[in-house]
Amino acid sequence: MPRFAANLSMLYPELDFLDRFEAAARDGFRAVEYLFPYAYPALELAARLRANGLQQVLFNAPPGNPDGSERGLASLPGREAEFRAGIARALDYAQALDCPRIHVMAGLVAHGSTRDAVQAIYVQNLRWAAAEAAKSGRDLLLEPINTRDVPRFFLNRQDHAHAVIELVGAPNLKVQMDLYHCQIVEGDVATKIRKYLPSGRVGHLQIAGVPERHEPDVGELNHAYLFAVIDEVAAQCGWDGWIGCEYRPRQAAAGGTSAGLDWLRSGNFQDPPARRPGA
Numbered sequence: 001m002p003r004f005a006a007n008l009s010m011l012y013p014e015l016d017f018l019d020r021f022e023a024a025a026r027d028g029f030r031a032v033e034y035l036f037p038y039a040y041p042a043l044e045l046a047a048r049l050r051a052n053g054l055q056q057v058l059f060n061a062p063p064g065n066p067d068g069s070e071r072g073l074a075s076l077p078g079r080e081a082e083f084r085a086g087i088a089r090a091l092d093y094a095q096a097l098d099c100p101r102i103h104v105m106a107g108l109v110a111h112g113s114t115r116d117a118v119q120a121i122y123v124q125n126l127r128w129a130a131a132e133a134a135k136s137g138r139d140l141l142l143e144p145i146n147t148r149d150v151p152r153f154f155l156n157r158q159d160h161a162h163a164v165i166e167l168v169g170a171p172n173l174k175v176q177m178d179l180y181h182c183q184i185v186e187g188d189v190a191t192k193i194r195k196y197l198p199s200g201r202v203g204h205l206q207i208a209g210v211p212e213r214h215e216p217d218v219g220e221l222n223h224a225y226l227f228a229v230i231d232e233v234a235a236q237c238g239w240d241g242w243i244g245c246e247y248r249p250r251q252a253a254a255g256g257t258s259a260g261l262d263w264l265r266s267g268n269f270q271d272p273p274a275r276r277p278g279a
């Protein structure tokens with residue numbers, strides 16, 4: 001049965017970030033993910049997790065320039081030292097937050113670079129980073145991202161991500177399979193879940209409605225069907241990962257994110273976010 005994690009970078013935009021932990025717990029989530037923890041002391045974040053009975057299941061390694069112009073350093077020529085420092089910082093935060101997995105963003109293909117040259121740097125950086133993460137028993141994740149949202153992003157397809165993992169050859173390097181991006185880039189999502197979940201190389205799933213990236217009950221994907229497929233395949237292969245709810249709530253302005261969680265409350269899913277006593 002799917003286990004859902006609240007993505008605190010996108011859910012609860014009506015609240016200050018540090019207040020989103022309590023809101024997610026109040027809505028029944030038992031796990032959270034978010035993009036970048038680095039603006040906050042790790043001990044403060046750990047305290048919010050503990051106070052609200054939440055697990056941290058994912059966050060991202062530093063993306064490069066803090067102005068958002070860069071989306072990862074892993075494939076960028078000449079930025080290897082900065083990449084390694086970022087991985088070290090991410091691993092420190094993962095230790096403090098007891099977080100088992102870190103998303104390492106590939107980065108944007110620089111104008112004038114060739115994809116082959118970029119891939120060689122990517123593989124070399126990932127091989128080093130995976131060995132570092134293995135020292136503390138953590139997984140690193142690669143996420144194919146669509147180029148409509150992120151033009152020039154290097155990694156876009158599930159088969160490419162799995163090929164890179166094959167090249168790197170590290171058992172703790174896995175795919176962050178965001179079904180929103182998968183639908184936009186490739187489609188055929190249910191078949192790709194059936195194909196890739198049993199591989200043992202999918203470390204995390206994420207969902208959002210397509211194309212608006214709102215709640216999963218808005219848009220062209222039938223998530224109730226996809227959740228049933230995930231249930232069926234996970235029961236067969238033993239996949240026990242989390243599904244990150246990485247969407248922009250439609251209700252953020254009106255009734256808040258919570259009002260938009262009926263898609264989850266109405267479903268027959270594990271850990272249904274029934275309202276906690278006293279909520």
Ligand SMILES: O=C(O)C(=O)[C@H](O)CO
Pocket residue numbers: 035060103143145178181206246
């Ligand atoms: O863009 C996404 O879908 C992600 O999950 C990245 O971690 C943030 O850009």
Ligand SMILES: [Mg+2]
Pocket residue numbers: 143178206246
């Ligand atoms: Mg994602």
